[in-house]
Amino acid sequence: MIVGLPKEIKNNENRVALTPAGAKELVQRGHTVYVQRTAGEGSGFSDAAYESAGAKLLPSIEEVYQTAEMIMKVKEPIAPEYPLVKKGQLLFTYFHFASEKTLTLAMMKSGATCLAYETVESKDRTLPLLIPMSEVAGRMSVQEGARFLEKPQGGKGILLGGVPGVKPAKVLVLGGGVVGYNAALMAAGMGADVTITDLSLARLRYLNEVMPLNVKTLYSSAHNIEQELPSTDLVIGAVLIAGAKAPHLITREMLKLLKRGSVLVDVAIDQGGCFETSRPTTHAEPVYEVDGVIHYCVANIPGAVPQTSTLALTNATLPYALKLAAQGWQQACEEDPGLKKGLNIIDGKIVYPAVAEAFGL
Numbered sequence: 088m089i090v091g092l093p094k095e096i097k098n099n100e101n102r103v104a105l106t107p108a109g110a111k112e113l114v115q116r117g118h119t120v121y122v123q124r125t126a127g128e129g130s131g132f133s134d135a136a137y138e139s140a141g142a143k144l145l146p147s148i149e150e151v152y153q154t155a156e157m158i159m160k161v162k163e164p165i166a167p168e169y170p171l172v173k174k175g176q177l178l179f180t181y182f183h184f185a186s187e188k189t190l191t192l193a194m195m196k197s198g199a200t201c202l203a204y205e206t207v208e209s210k211d212r213t214l215p216l217l218i219p220m221s222e223v224a225g226r227m228s229v230q231e232g233a234r235f236l237e238k239p240q241g242g243k244g245i246l247l248g249g250v251p252g253v254k255p256a257k258v259l260v261l262g263g264g265v266v267g268y269n270a271a272l273m274a275a276g277m278g279a280d281v282t283i284t285d286l287s288l289a290r291l292r293y294l295n296e297v298m299p300l301n302v303k304t305l306y307s308s309a310h311n312i313e314q315e316l317p318s319t320d321l322v323i324g325a326v327l328i329a330g331a332k333a334p335h336l337i338t339r340e341m342l343k344l345l346k347r348g349s350v351l352v353d354v355a356i357d358q359g360g361c362f363e364t365s366r367p368t369t370h371a372e373p374v375y376e377v378d379g380v381i382h383y384c385v386a387n388i389p390g391a392v393p394q395t396s397t398l399a400l401t402n403a404t405l406p407y408a409l410k411l412a413a414q415g416w417q418q419a420c421e422e423d424p425g426l427k428k429g430l431n432i433i434d435g436k437i438v439y440p441a442v443a444e445a446f447g448l
Contacts, residue, residue, distance in 0.1 A: 088412040089119045091155025093148045094126040097162045099370035101129025101393035102400065104159040104180065107136040109405045114141035118412045123151045130397040152176075159408060161400065162387055163190055174198030175434075177416050179408065181205055181220075184431055185332045185445040186359035195435045200416055204404065205357075206329055206439060207429035214329060216407070216429075218265050219399035221354075223389040225269025225325065228352045229258070231388070232321040233277065235350045235374055235381050242381055243348035245320050248278025255279050259315050261307065261336050261361060262325035263290045266354050270323045275299045282315060312336060316344035324353040324361040331441035332359040339363050339377075347379035356384040 090113055092105050103126050105113075110120045120142040124134055134144055145151050152158065152171035160180035164172060166189075172178065175198060182203040184191045194201050204216035214221075229247075236256065238244035249255035258274040260267045263285030271283045275298065283298070284307035285291050291304040298304075305311055316322075316337075322345075326333050333355040342364065355361040356368075364377045367386040374383050389396035407426060410419045420427035431439040437448055 088415070089121065089154060089156045090408070090412060091151040091158045092120065092122045092126055092142075093151045093158065093160065093168075094123045095129075095161055096148070096167065097165055097387060097390075100162055100387050100390045102161040102390055102397045103127045103130045103132065103393075104161050104401070104404070105408070106130075106397065106401050107132055107140040107142070109401050109408070110137055110142040111140035112405065112409060113412055116409065116413065119143070121145050121151055121154050123148055130393040132397075157408075157411060159404075161390075161397075163187070164194070166193075169193040169197070172197040172199045176200070177202060177411065179204070179404075179411065181357070182431060183357040184437075184439070184442040186357065188446050191432070191437070191442065191446060191448075194432050195437065198434050199432070200430070200434070201432040202411075202416060202426075202429040203431045203439075204429070206431065207407065208329075208425040210425065215425075216400075216403050217327075219403050220389045220396065221265035221327075222269050223392065223396050223399060224354050225266040225323075226273045227388045227391060228266070228270050228323045228325070228354050229273040229277065229279075229321075231373070231383055231385075232258075232323065232350050232352045235383055236321060236348070238348075240381075241348065241374070241376065242350055243320060243346065247274065247321070255301075256320040257318055258282070258321045258323065259312075259319045260284065260323045260325055261312070262327065262355075263287070263294050263304075264325065264327055266325035266327070267323070268294065270325055270354075271298060271302050274321075274323075275302045279321075284311065307336075309336075313341060313344060316341060317346070319345065320349055322349070322351045324351065324355050324365075326355050326361045327358065329441070332445050333361045335361060335363040337362045337364075342378045342380050345380050348381065349379075350381045350383065353382065353384045354388065356386050360384060
């Protein structure tokens with residue numbers, strides 16, 4: 088198979104979907120890998136490293152799309168890429184279609200096969216290609232939240248962990264999945280007073296067993312969240328419904344319960360966000376204020392640490408890429424039901440129910 092690796096062009100996105108080591112694995116199996124020049128530089132991988140691995144370099148993104156049968160990316164195509172996608176081409180990347188109708192319609196129009204990282208499942212129904220970036224995003228969410236609690240950044244001026252004689256900040260984590268677990272762990276490690284919520288009692292019992300003593304568990308309900316907000320300094324939104332739009336757990340009206348300078352970090356922004364007042368931001372302009380509350384809604388949080396993120400992501404995606412390249416997407420998906428769940432759009436038709444439901448299509 089001919090595999091293409093374009094350079095990511097989303098704002099401050101420095102990750103890359105295939106390392107030189109991954110390119111070498113594909114080439115050794117008889118596949119051809121075309122890499123756009125400088126595609127890996129943001130993650131610390133030089134053009135020379137790809138050439139040494141047996142990949143071939145192309146000067147432009149247009150040539151990569153024109154040449155490849157399978158495009159491997161990190162983030163969804165953005166508007167300048169829509170016309171480059173070819174009918175029958177396989178795109179293997181994060182899409183998050185349910186939060187972006189324009190992207191969905193563009194990919195339907197292209198006639199391409201869109202296989203989304205975020206809806207591929209393992210036998211235990213976990214999401215193996217979402218987990219690595221969820222781990223990074225969860226940890227980064229607290230790191231960024233702590234930064235924007237600083238007074239020069241518009242926050243309350245609170246140190247997350249406090250100091251002897253001064254209470255630590257209070258952190259509320261909404262969602263006890265991979266993102267929430269990692270966020271709570273990071274916040275606890277920094278010394279904060281942490282509360283983590285979830286709808287699953289089984290998950291709350293597990294979290295109660297494994298978390299440090301400065302993490303408390305709470306059943307997720309509107310009432311319980313409202314009770315927590317007046318004393319909370321940092322809220323991490325970490326709710327995921329696989330492939331579907333995230334629910335709004337904090338409404339505009341509920342912002343009044345937070346003190347000025349409090350910080351909301353919406354890790355679910357890729358799926359539409361779990362705060363009513365959320366809108367996507369970028370690493371260049373990461374925050375905005377609503378009713379005195381700082382909102383951090385960067386849609387590609389792991390892109391800030393591309394060396395770590397690229398290695399974590401490609402460790403998970405490469406085995407699937409090898410399977411797709413060797414067998415083609417039809418056979419690979421027939422033999423692997425979990426990979427089949429990654430199929431979102433085929434030849435103009437939506438084949439993932441949550442995406443269809445999001446837009447009434």
